[in-house]
Amino acid sequence: MPASNRYDAVLIGGGVMSATLATLLTELEPDWSVLVLEKLDTVGAESSDAWNNAGTGHSALCELNYTPARADGTVDISKAVAVNEQFQLSRQLWAHLVEKGVLSDPRSFINSVPHMSFVRGGDVDFLRARFDALSVHPLFAGMEWAQDHATIGEWAPLLTAGRPADERIAATRASAGTDVDFGALTKGMLSGAAARGVELLTGHAVEDVSRRGSGWTLKGRSSAGSFEVATPFVFVGSGGGALHLLQRSGIPEGEGFGGFPVSGQWLRCTDPATVARHGAKVYGQAEVGAPPMSVPHLDTRVMDGRKSLMFGPYAGFSPKFLKKGSWLDLPRSVRPHNLLPMLGVAKDNLSLMTYLGKQIVQSMDDRVEALRIFHPEADAADWELLTAGQRVQVIKKAKGGGVLQFGTELVHAADGSIAALLGASPGASTAVEVMFRLLRQCFPAHQDAWRDKLVEMVPSYGRQLAQDTDLLATTVARTDDALQLTA
Numbered sequence: 001m002p003a004s005n006r007y008d009a010v011l012i013g014g015g016v017m018s019a020t021l022a023t024l025l026t027e028l029e030p031d032w033s034v035l036v037l038e039k040l041d042t043v044g045a046e047s048s049d050a051w052n053n054a055g056t057g058h059s060a061l062c063e064l065n066y067t068p069a070r071a072d073g074t075v076d077i078s079k080a081v082a083v084n085e086q087f088q089l090s091r092q093l094w095a096h097l098v099e100k101g102v103l104s105d106p107r108s109f110i111n112s113v114p115h116m117s118f119v120r121g122g123d124v125d126f127l128r129a130r131f132d133a134l135s136v137h138p139l140f141a142g143m144e145w146a147q148d149h150a151t152i153g154e155w156a157p158l159l160t161a162g163r164p165a166d167e168r169i170a171a172t173r174a175s176a177g178t179d180v181d182f183g184a185l186t187k188g189m190l191s192g193a194a195a196r197g198v199e200l201l202t203g204h205a206v207e208d209v210s211r212r213g214s215g216w217t218l219k220g221r222s223s224a225g226s227f228e229v230a231t232p233f234v235f236v237g238s239g240g241g242a243l244h245l246l247q248r249s250g251i252p253e254g255e256g257f258g259g260f261p262v263s264g265q266w267l268r269c270t271d272p273a274t275v276a277r278h279g280a281k282v283y284g285q286a287e288v289g290a291p292p293m294s295v296p297h298l299d300t301r302v303m304d305g306r307k308s309l310m311f312g313p314y315a316g317f318s319p320k321f322l323k324k325g326s327w328l329d330l331p332r333s334v335r336p337h338n339l340l341p342m343l344g345v346a347k348d349n350l351s352l353m354t355y356l357g358k359q360i361v362q363s364m365d366d367r368v369e370a371l372r373i374f375h376p377e378a379d380a381a382d383w384e385l386l387t388a389g390q391r392v393q394v395i396k397k398a399k400g401g402g403v404l405q406f407g408t409e410l411v412h413a414a415d416g417s418i419a420a421l422l423g424a425s426p427g428a429s430t431a432v433e434v435m436f437r438l439l440r441q442c443f444p445a446h447q448d449a450w451r452d453k454l455v456e457m458v459p460s461y462g463r464q465l466a467q468d469t470d471l472l473a474t475t476v477a478r479t480d481d482a483l484q485l486t487a
């Protein structure tokens with residue numbers, strides 16, 4: 001049960017977002033009383049768990065959906081640059097925590113794994129245009145191009161073995177890519193925060209968030225009974241559970257939001273010899289109608305010092321908002337204010353609905369067929385099916401109904417006393433940028449006082465690395481060194 005009935009800040013949920021915010025608050029305001037409440041018996045066990053997400057340190061080195069083609073065949077790299085800048089912030093905070101000894105072994109949560117994009121046929125021209133635009137940009141320096149089977153086979157032998165020699169293929173490779181175990185990172189950051197005074201309670205589910213004066217009262221339940229705490233600031237970092245608590249808070253800024261749950265599955269390789277032959281995260285092109293998070297990829301993962309290999313994700317549908325959520329999550333989220341946006345999204349996204357319908361009825365043979373686009377010699381007997389984490393895509397009010405968003409949305413009250421994070425992409429990789437945004441939006445009066453400390457933790461805070469190549473070089477060198485990255 002909470003040790004006090006009042007805290008300076010209460011963070012709901014023990015995922016990577018709350019872990020990041022708890023870490024920042026311990027550095028910026030070491031005297032604040034901070035409470036983190038997690039409903040499961042352990043932290044980092046929902047979307048942030050290693051096998052519930054793909055562990056890609058999203059920096060747009062390989063994800064083709066961050067570089068849309070323009071009508072004239074050139075490629076727009078603005079989103080890729082923004083995503084890369086955001087990941088550089090994460091790397092800097094993690095490096096700072098390693099240097100300070102808050103996080104002990106960087107290899108336990110981040111490892112160098114080259115990022116590759118791989119395409120066939122007509123998509124080769126798009127990939128070339130993407131490579132031409134990115135490889136001259138300082139954030140993407142060192143990206144390599146190959147169109148011949150021999151080089152691609154050297155980079156990733158599974159891609160070319162058994163493939164017709166005349167098939168038109170192409171790939172890019174960026175050795176700066178990373179695989180991140182966000183579950184291990186979450187646990188490390190939260191135990192670091194707990195060691196520095198944050199109160200962390202697992203097995204404590206928050207059920208209600210209600211206004212009290214200028215602050216909030218939170219009510220919940222644990223195995224020891226019900227509890228109640230008061231606070232001037234709440235972060236609803238409960239992942240898929242955030243929409244319900246945002247709705248309970250009744251803030252007008254939360255009106256019109258709905259959630260569209262998309263579940264995921266992976267194939268995991270059970271053959272150690274195949275696992276050993278691959279050492280990259282290889283992203284391909286999404287199917288027509290597929291949502292951006294369903295871009296297929298053949299991925300080396302590193303967890304507990306051991307390499308694994310996975311392919312996916314395959315999309316599915318479940319009305320649950322959390323993997324360990326309730327079948328009633330979706331119907332319980334419908335309100336008069338979000339009904340029209342939700343109906344509008346259903347009407348306007350027929351190709352997505354068709355895609356999901358096809359994914360749901362897939363057999364194991366269909367899944368292996370999709371895998372063989374990347375790994376022609378794949379043997380179904382060497383792969384097992386796993387259920388990934390649950391994503392709740394944001395539905396937002398828009399003119400004429402609603403829009404479905406694939407990014408994250410930080411919703412906060414006008415007075416900054418409560419903020420909730422909805423959505424999941426680019427997700428965990430950009431947790432630091434999202435929590436910086438939260439600090440700016442919810443604590444504007446503290447910004448001047450916090451600035452020096454923020455710059456000490458993250459030297460590029462408030463600046464663009466793309467505009468300052470000297471700072472970029474020192475930042476990359478420092479974070480590579482602290483995080484033991486080998487690129």
Ligand SMILES: Cc1cc2nc3c(=O)[nH]c(=O)nc-3n(C[C@H](O)[C@H](O)[C@H](O)COP(=O)(O)OP(=O)(O)OC[C@H]3O[C@@H](n4cnc5c(N)ncnc54)[C@H](O)[C@@H]3O)c2cc1C
Nearest residue numbers: 013015016017039047048053054056206239241427428429
């Ligand atoms: C299939 C898939 C693949 C992904 N791939 C990537 C990737 O490659 N790279 C990347 O950067 N991101 C990826 N993401 C996104 C990333 O996993 C999420 O953005 C990130 O983990 C979200 O963190 P969070 O802290 O908001 O939520 P979570 O990790 O889900 O944590 C929320 C926590 O809140 C708790 N909770 C919920 N309700 C309550 C309550 N009422 N009271 C108390 N506690 C509560 C939950 O139990 C949970 O522990 C992926 C996600 C999925 C699903």
